[in-house]
Amino acid sequence: MKPVHHYDCIILGGGPAGMTAGIYAARAKLKAVVLESNITGGLVNSTYTVENYPSYPSIHGMELMQRMREHLDSFEVPVEEVCEVERLDLTGVVKVVETDEAIYQARAVILATGRKPVPLETPTPCDQVHHCAICDGAPYAGKRVLVCGGGNSAFDESLYLLSLGVAHITLIEIMPRFFAAAATQESLLGSGKAEGHTETRVVDLEVAGDLLVAAILENVATGKTWREEVDGVFVFLGQRPSNELFKDQVTLTEAGYVPATSDMSTNLPGVFAAGDIVDKPFRQITTAVADGTVAALSVERFLRAR
Amino acid sequence: MIQEIAQDDYKEAIAATQAGVLIVFKELCPHCKNMEKVMEKFSALLPGVALLGLDIQKNPDAAAALEAERAPTLFVIKNGAVAQKKTGLMNPKELLALYKAC
Numbered sequence: 001m002k003p004v005h006h007y008d009c010i011i012l013g014g015g016p017a018g019m020t021a022g023i024y025a026a027r028a029k030l031k032a033v034v035l036e037s038n039i040t041g042g043l044v045n046s047t048y049t050v051e052n053y054p055s056y057p058s059i060h061g062m063e064l065m066q067r068m069r070e071h072l073d074s075f076e077v078p079v080e081e082v083c084e085v086e087r088l089d090l091t092g093v094v095k096v097v098e099t100d101e102a103i104y105q106a107r108a109v110i111l112a113t114g115r116k117p118v119p120l121e122t123p124t125p126c127d128q129v130h131h132c133a134i135c136d137g138a139p140y141a142g143k144r145v146l147v148c149g150g151g152n153s154a155f156d157e158s159l160y161l162l163s164l165g166v167a168h169i170t171l172i173e174i175m176p177r178f179f180a181a182a183a184t185q186e187s188l189l190g191s192g193k194a195e196g197h198t199e200t201r202v203v204d205l206e207v208a209g210d211l212l213v214a215a216i217l218e219n220v221a222t223g224k225t226w227r228e229e230v231d232g233v234f235v236f237l238g239q240r241p242s243n244e245l246f247k248d249q250v251t252l253t254e255a256g257y258v259p260a261t262s263d264m265s266t267n268l269p270g271v272f273a274a275g276d277i278v279d280k281p282f283r284q285i286t287t288a289v290a291d292g293t294v295a296a297l298s299v300e301r302f303l304r305a306r
Numbered sequence: 307m308i309q310e311i312a313q314d315d316y317k318e319a320i321a322a323t324q325a326g327v328l329i330v331f332k333e334l335c336p337h338c339k340n341m342e343k344v345m346e347k348f349s350a351l352l353p354g355v356a357l358l359g360l361d362i363q364k365n366p367d368a369a370a371a372l373e374a375e376r377a378p379t380l381f382v383i384k385n386g387a388v389a390q391k392k393t394g395l396m397n398p399k400e401l402l403a404l405y406k407a408c
Contacts, residue, residue, distance in 0.1 A: 039339045039343055062334050082398065134332075134334060135332065135335045135337050138362075
């Protein structure tokens, strides 16, 4: 029999939005809990350098999230990490979240589940396909890698890979142009160790034994294919909303995001959303923090009105 | 609680472990932090299993000798020897199954 815990507010997700919501909930004297499927910090943990969070001109993503976590911990908000949600019922007055270890009940829930990286789908599976340069970049010193994606993450992580001693980077983007900041593009493509191709995608990977030897690339505009010798692939193709837990209960946009109102409420009373899961034009740490603030204050207003 | 071991004592530490799990990790690696939390939850499911950690950056020779190129890489240790190796993420139940399978 799993233990049953009663809270005022359950926060699903421990990224910047969820942790900020936890801080504001605690300051409002609400009894809140943060449930996180991974470790707190979300996608920011995989960001090598954050340079647009006010008060820190430049800080490692994981360090920034550690500081946010310490702030949350100072309010003694319980945080359950590596927490697998098995059942979620948001439709009743009392919301129920069942995890692998316990059952949580509350009159309010904040959905702050964020997004997860889009995987590279190729016919040939390969162990040398990675999604984190910090985690997996070091063995590629002196080697050639393919980077998939043309946004800030792809370019920033490519620069990090070069700093690790990667010999050459081939960066590809399926759209007609790169979307990274101009200065970052200049840094990478002007390094003499990187080349970029737009309108290009990976068709397949060529593996010998257990090792990647080449990627088969295609120019989607001309249909021309070619073989690019690489030792590893790093994938930064953007993210998809993490809505599996509630997609059948909460109204979503066609793209799978929550169309929250200005107070971050959803179509269900007592259910609010915050962070990257919300349908909005800009997904930044700062906007996630703002959403978390508004969602927690709205929860307070919602609960006090009853 | 994960006990950190190092280049000069990793062989002895493994040899002295009857039942354990060793993680080869990297500082500032989110997947490693995740697996450290998974190991703690695994430990609650199966108390008495020693949890060991080896920093791949501080101890590259030991990591190479263990054939751990990527972080996180996990090793199941039984009777003073490596019984199984697996790279990447697992949840506590998967780690428990991996441990019990060897």
